[in-house]
Amino acid sequence: xxxxxxxxxxxxxxxxxxxxxxxxxxxxxxxxxxxxVLLIAFLxxxxxxxxxxxxxxxxxxxxxxxxxxxxxxxxxxxxxxxRDILSRxxxxxxxSLMMGVVVLALVVPPGVILGLTAGYFKGSWIDTVxxxxxxxxxxxxxxxxxxxxxxxxxxxxxxxMMAVSLMWWPWYCRLVYGLSSSLRNEFFVEAAELTGAxxxxxxxKEVLPNCVSPIFTKISLDMGWVILIGATLSFVxxxxxxxxxxxxxxxxxxxxxxxxxxxxxxFPALAIMFVVLGxxxxxxxxxxxxxxxxx
Amino acid sequence: MRFGIFLLKRLLHSVFVLLGLSILIFIIARVMxxxxxxxxxxxxxxxxxxxxVRESMYLDKPLYAQYYYWLxxxxxxxxxxxxxxxxxxxxDVKEFLPATMELALFSGVIMAVFGILLGAISARYSNTxxxxxxxxxxxxxxxxxxxxxxxxxxxxxxxxxxxxPSIGRLSPGVTKPPVITGMIIFDGLITGNFHAxxxxxxxxxxxxxxxxxxxxxxxxxxxxxxxxxxxKKDYIAAERAQGIPERVINLRYLLRPSLIPTVSILGLxxxxxxxxxxxxxxxxxxxxxxxxxINAMLSKDLNAIIAVIMVMGVVFIIMNIIVDIVVxxxxxxxxxxxxxxx
Numbered sequence: 072x073x074x075x076x077x078x079x080x081x082x083x084x085x086x087x088x089x090x091x092x093x094x095x096x097x098x099x100x101x102x103x104x105x106x107x108v109l110l111i112a113f114l115x116x117x118x119x120x121x122x123x124x125x126x127x128x129x130x131x132x133x134x135x136x137x138x139x140x141x142x143x144x145x146x147x148x149x150x151x152x153x154r155d156i157l158s159r160x161x162x163x164x165x166x167s168l169m170m171g172v173v174v175l176a177l178v179v180p181p182g183v184i185l186g187l188t189a190g191y192f193k194g195s196w197i198d199t200v201x202x203x204x205x206x207x208x209x210x211x212x213x214x215x216x217x218x219x220x221x222x223x224x225x226x227x228x229x230x231x232m233m234a235v236s237l238m239w240w241p242w243y244c245r246l247v248y249g250l251s252s253s254l255r256n257e258f259f260v261e262a263a264e265l266t267g268a269x270x271x272x273x274x275x276k277e278v279l280p281n282c283v284s285p286i287f288t289k290i291s292l293d294m295g296w297v298i299l300i301g302a303t304l305s306f307v308x309x310x311x312x313x314x315x316x317x318x319x320x321x322x323x324x325x326x327x328x329x330x331x332x333x334x335x336x337x338f339p340a341l342a343i344m345f346v347v348l349g350x351x352x353x354x355x356x357x358x359x360x361x362x363x364x365x366x
Numbered sequence: 367m368r369f370g371i372f373l374l375k376r377l378l379h380s381v382f383v384l385l386g387l388s389i390l391i392f393i394i395a396r397v398m399x400x401x402x403x404x405x406x407x408x409x410x411x412x413x414x415x416x417x418x419v420r421e422s423m424y425l426d427k428p429l430y431a432q433y434y435y436w437l438x439x440x441x442x443x444x445x446x447x448x449x450x451x452x453x454x455x456x457x458d459v460k461e462f463l464p465a466t467m468e469l470a471l472f473s474g475v476i477m478a479v480f481g482i483l484l485g486a487i488s489a490r491y492s493n494t495x496x497x498x499x500x501x502x503x504x505x506x507x508x509x510x511x512x513x514x515x516x517x518x519x520x521x522x523x524x525x526x527x528x529x530x531p532s533i534g535r536l537s538p539g540v541t542k543p544p545v546i547t548g549m550i551i552f553d554g555l556i557t558g559n560f561h562a563x564x565x566x567x568x569x570x571x572x573x574x575x576x577x578x579x580x581x582x583x584x585x586x587x588x589x590x591x592x593x594x595x596x597x598k599k600d601y602i603a604a605e606r607a608q609g610i611p612e613r614v615i616n617l618r619y620l621l622r623p624s625l626i627p628t629v630s631i632l633g634l635x636x637x638x639x640x641x642x643x644x645x646x647x648x649x650x651x652x653x654x655x656x657x658x659x660i661n662a663m664l665s666k667d668l669n670a671i672i673a674v675i676m677v678m679g680v681v682f683i684i685m686n687i688i689v690d691i692v693v694x695x696x697x698x699x700x701x702x703x704x705x706x707x708x
Contacts, residue, residue: 206379207386211679212641215659219671220394222663299511303645306513307660322517326649329517330525337521340514347509 094360101356107349115164122158130314138332148334150325156334159316160342166317167346170232170301170310171294177236182243183286187274189244190251202248205241213238214300221309228301228317231310235300239293246289250282284361292354295347302343318343369694376690380683387679388440388672392433395668402668440676446669450662455673459655463677464548465535466643466654469577471549472570473643474636476578481585482628486621488586489593500586507583512642515576516649523572531569533651540565573650577642581635585628592624626697633689637682 095101119125123146133153141148147156189201208216213235220234254260255278263277302319304310311317313324318339325335357363395402403419404411420426423446424435439446445455488500524532536542536550543553543562554563596602597620605615640656647657659674661667 203382203386206383207390210383210387211675211682212637214638214641215644215675215678216391216394218644218660218663219391219675222666222671223394223397223668295509299509303511303513303642306511307645307648308664319513322514326517330521333521336517340517343514344506344510347511348505351505351509 091360095356098356098359100352101359104349104352104354104356107345108353111164111346111349112168114161115168118158118161118165122155122161124155124158127154127158128162128316138328140332141334147338148332150321150335151328151332156321156338159321160318160339163316163318163321163339163342164346166228166305166311166315167298167301167343170228170235171297171350173232174236174239174297174301175290175293177232178239179243179286179290182240183247183279183282185240186244186247187251187278187282190248190253191255191270191274191278193252193255201244205244205248208238208241209245214303217300217304218307218309221304226309226312228305228311228315231301231304235297235304239297242293243286243289246285247282250285251278254278254281284357285363288354288357288361288363291350291357295350295354298350299343299347318346372694373687373691376687380687383683384676384679388437388676389433391672391675392436393429395672396429396432436672445673445676448662448667448670450665450667450670455669458658458670459673459677461548462653462655462658465652466640466647466656468549468551468566469570469573469647469652469654470636470640470643472567473574473577473639474581476574477581477585477635477639478632480578481582482589482625484582485586485589485628486593486616486624488590489597489624490616492590492594497590500590504583504586507579508587510580512576512580513645513649515579516573516646519572519576520649530572532572535566535569535653536562537565537569573646573652577639577646580642581632581639584631584635588631589624589628592627593620596620596624622696626693629689629692629696633686636685640678640681 095105114121118128122128131152131154135153136145136149137151137153139145139149139153145155145157147160149155150159185201185205189198189205192198217231217234217238220237221231224230224234260273260277263273268277301310302317302322305317305319306323308320308323311320313320321339322336322343325332325337325339328335403416403423403425407416407419424432427435436446443456445459447453448455448458451458484500484504488497491497519530520532523530531537540562541559543550543557543559546553546556550566551563554560554566602615602620605619606612610619643654643656644660646652647654648660651657655674655677658670659678662670662674
């Protein structure tokens with residue numbers, strides 16, 4: 072393991088959290104990203120407590136306060152049913168984060184395992200089967216196939232998550248494939264092979280730990296992309312269903328009231344931007360910290 | 367010679383990928399809960415009519431036989447009938463594809479040209495206010511979904527300022543040039559109908575820019591980082607020491623190698639652009655194949671969905687081959703036929 076000149080995730084960990092944090096915090100943009108992500112996570116988790124009108128998240132009608140422009144009482148205004156946009160955005164963060172977390176939790180393990188295996192057995196039939204299979208999924212942008220899958224299933228956020236997951240694992244497979252196929256020529260892997268270590272041991276104890284920092288960096292960046300695709304699916308009506316406050320759903324709902332009631336559309340749109348921006352800045356910070364170039 | 371073999375390998379690989387894609391999308395379309403024939407005719411259609419559609423779509427045969435018949439027809443250019451337009455899907459696709467290509471080309475050119483230009487300027491004047499503006503702008507651009515750009519543009523330029531047309535491809539009253547390529551800009555140029563060309567360009571601005579901004583920002587960031595990496599290399603210092611003019615250094619020795627990562631990612635960005643066209647065409651009511659596709663998806667028009675996705679697969683694969691060729695042209699080190707790292 073020591074032959075590998077690249078600092079790995081675990082060697083960084085040994086180096087101490089404090090030092091890693093110091094390096095990370097030297098970059099102001101990474102700090103902005105981290106703060107944004109933490110803030111959004113906080114707002115999402117504690118939405119019922121921090122949002123000014125928690126009841127407005129679901130079915131709620133108050134025509135007396137319908138279509139109010141932004142004011143002190145309703146910072147981001149209200150929609151045509153009199154629901155507070157700000158409160159709905161806080162609840163919308165919940166769906167966005169859920170989308171990102173669930174999809175990546177479903178996608179990373181199979182993608183990583185397939186990529187590891189294919190990379191380690193590079194050149195054999197295992198590599199051919201796995202990677203050609205992956206190529207098929209990579210042949211069309213994930214959004215198009217996710218749209219197609221969603222369209223044949225009943226529209227809800229669960230099916231949207233399944234569809235995006237089905238299209239997302241190949242990217243991890245390809246990332247880890249590249250890493251694993253170059254790592255298998257390292258001396259520490261050969262040493263493990265010569266001492267009779269099992270394939271399982273080599274893959275998961277020798278090769279995998281050296282792939283961890285790119286994987287983590289990609290996860291952080293992908294949170295943003297998955298949330299963005301989720302919002303897009305919701306925007307066309309194939310994701311979060313009204314009256315639930317998905318951010319993309321809210322943008323779509325407000326469109327017919329433009330331009331007079333612009334706030335119904337503009338604030339949720341900006342909210343999507345901030346979520347994605349936060350995860351991207353954080354991911355870039357991690358990329359610099361781990362000195363990862365592959366992602 | 368070597369190049370020919372490389373191209374042949376790529377083409378063979380593409381055929382394989384397209385076959386795989388067709389199986390994948392066929393399975394997705396067929397495992398859908400419910401009866402496609404019933405869905406096509408509606409709940410009140412008589413059973414004998416549904417049965418006839420079932421037979422015509424081979425739904426009474428096992429799945430592999432269905433796929434075989436579908437593939438046989440598809441290879442003859444027959445993708446079945448659309449249940450929304452009641453016409454052959456291939457006719458529909460032929461009619462709508464040029465509009466999408468027009469939009470994608472316009473957008474792709476903006477993306478590549480301005481992305482590279484901004485990245486180069488940013489690297490050339492690094493750590494000045496120009497650089498900072500480009501960097502912050504490109505961050506925001508990367509993070510914003512194109513439907514958000516589309517909606518915001520529509521609000522700003524279509525509704526509030528009223529300077530750009532917000533919907534469609536041609537203003538009412540403008541005569542459409544005869545269909546030659548189907549792309550109004552080219553048709554108009556060929557037939558000398560410059561009024562239509564100008565009007566279409568005018569309509570293209572909002573959807574085109576909304577689609578281009580994401581990829582453009584990505585290109586700018588990548589060009590900038592590649593150029594500033596190369597700027598630190600010894601060979602640039604050596605060329606400066608030899609007294610080669612700064613202009614020549616910048617254009618020939620700095621920009622060209624720095625474009626390799628940019629062009630490599632251009633393929634991915636163009637793919638993302640085509641995917642986002644599905645949403646942007648819907649918003650701007652652009653009469654392209656993506657709008658046709660998303661409407662097919664929203665109304666569960668299976669034959670049309672499969673055809674549109676296959677068309678997108680073909681476009682994407684051609685795009686990737688072009689990118690590979692351009693990259694080999696830019697970087698003689700990349701050995702033809704050898705696997706590219708990314």
